[in-house]
Amino acid sequence: ANGRTRELENTNKLLRRLPYCNGLKTGYTEAAGKCLIASGTRPGKDIIVVVLGDSSARVWRDASALLNWGLVM
16 A cells, blocks of 8 residues: 555466456365366356366366356357
């Protein structure tokens, strides 16, 4: 609240690549593997996708495919 301007950078891949992705949270545990929850919106449609137990960087591709399927199709 001091009036200064700050620039923030987000490195989450889906937020940069998909214009309709408006939020996400990543996670990892040994038991659950890589996990990602993402949300997206288009006119008249809102969706939340959940990818659990992924073992690689595919978690980004899988979440992207689910968002596309739910919002674009």
